[in-house]
Amino acid sequence: MSEKLPFQYEEKPASLLISRRTFLKITGVLTSVLAIGAYTVTDFVKKRNKYIKMRQKGLYKDDLRCQRNNLPASHLNPTVEKFYRDFAEHPLSETAHHLLHTHHYYVRGKLNMKGERHG
Amino acid sequence: MxxxxxxxxxxxxxxxxxxxxxxxxxxxxxxxxxxxxxxxxxxxxxxxxxxxxxxxxxxxxxxxxxxxxxxxxxxxxxxxxxxxxxSFLDEVLSRLKDPDYTVVAIIAPAVRVALAEEFGAPPGTLTVHRMHAAFKKAGFRIYENNLAADQTIMEEGYEFIAKVKYWLLGDKTPELEKFAEHPLPHFTSCCPAWIRYAELYWPDILPHISGAKSPQQMAGATVKTWVALRLWNIDPRKIYTVGIMPCTAKIYEASRPEFKSAFYWLKEKGHLPEDTPPFPDVDAVLTTRDAAELFRCLNINPLNVSPEKETDITEVYTGGATIFGNSGGVTEAALRTAYCVLSGQEPSSWNIEAVRGHTTGVRTAKLAIPLKPLGGKKANFHICVVNGVKNHLEPILEDVVIGKSPFHFIEVMNCPGGCINGGGQPVNPMGTSWIDPLLPLPLKA
Known part of the structure; x- marks a missing residue:
């Protein structure tokens, strides 16, 4: 075609701005960013783990109740005092050693070696 | 909900x-x-x-x-x-019906802020006296696991103090010699899942872990010895101890073969006939969910029973014990007692906010405690609270293994938030125990 017509449409070369594949890559990444972002935003709104904080608050409330009853720390527990006075003498005593301490931590990987499969 | x-x-x-x-x-x-x-x-x-x-x-x-x-x-x-x-619920129900047996409930701290959820109350609803009354109505006698937690602090706290004396203050007296094999940092031993994790994957850490039993096992051993013989005057063989736990790993812990210490102690002291077969310290464990199911089977609603007025001697517990169920609670309780013992005085406030885990993966704190043996000279203690083994624990253990850990005391709780979010707790259908910010799941290849 030697003569340029006024209505002639010339297609831009595809690779000039962005190729089809690049377009797919960018939209793919954008979609995942948006999806993860949306989940995160709902995470802040919904506070899915708030039940953890609510239960913790309950125990600290119980702690304050005990503190008001003059029972803030373990060594002030009258039953514990009686336990040591009448029975176990003192912490880390012979009786405590037998009843309140363990002497068995196993290297479980080694147990596994003896079993049916190697860990 | x-x-x-x-x-x-x-x-x-x-x-x-x-x-x-x-x-x-x-x-x-x-x-x-x-x-x-x-x-x-x-x-x-x-x-x-x-x-x-x-x-x-x-x-x-x-x-x-x-x-x-x-x-x-x-x-x-x-x-x-x-x-x-x-679930061991059927076994416990049949023991409750057996008049020969005294069934003892060992109730963990985290149960009292979650049991009510199973009966329609919001999370964190505190039931203490109502819960005790409900267990008694169901036929249990009660030994508070919180009381055993106080015992744990006494044993573990004094153990930590002994380690401090041996390793930091250079006190090499013969009675402290056994701590030569147990260097600092000191790891807590209350969480059975953490113990199994260390046993399976980090055996190098085992000498650092406290030798004190978990509160549940202390309770079992104490009930079948001191309580049975001196307080209640009943035959230890006719006691059936049930841990009421927020935890599924406690079921496994109670079954560990070494936890028959009451049996061996009673036998050595001649309280048992020769032919008695060995019995465990804790006979069965029910999770919080199982306990709620037990109440439903027996038509008891713990929210509707009238709360008990009097507190038995085996139900007395302190604030330090009840916060065991929260991440950082064991540390705080140990520090409250250790502060009093090391300094000879009471702290100005019992609340040590710096070690509370809440929903932070790792909490670290530096605390200055005046030492009485050094004339009140202050020593700095570096504390670490690991809130959830997943994603948080490994770098800390690596430092300990290569000997570069800056900490003296490390608390590990397997479950994010502590026992209150344990595997035996009521399940919130919309909840997640993922506590790390931003990404709900880590991006891994």
């Missing part, structure tokens, strides 16, 4: 056979995935601290028993209720 119903199953013959990483007699396979219900959403695998769950997106998952800690984090986070728990 209701709670999710979690299916349970009874133990089978295979449960106690041992093998693999289990000793004979230990309960294995406490947590199992129902393959018919699993849709392969992969949530459980991202919550498992031990990498014990096999499978990938879209594939039915299964648990490798030998690697499993029985912590139940997969169970409480499964969006489809496809994970089931082994």
């Amino acid at each position: 209701g709670v999710q119903k979690i299916a349970t199953f009874s133990p089978s013959e295979k449960t106690f056979t041992g093998g693999g990483t289990f000793l004979p007699g230990e309960v294995k396979g406490i947590i199992r995935i129902n393959p018919n219900k699993c849709v392969g959403c992969d949530t459980c695998r991202h919550h498992c601290p031990a990498g014990a769950i096999k499978g990938s997106l879209g594939v039915t998952h299964h648990i490798e028993e030998d690697l499993c800690l029985s912590c139940g984090q997969c169970l409480v986070n499964c969006p489809f209720g496809a994970i089931e728990q082994m």
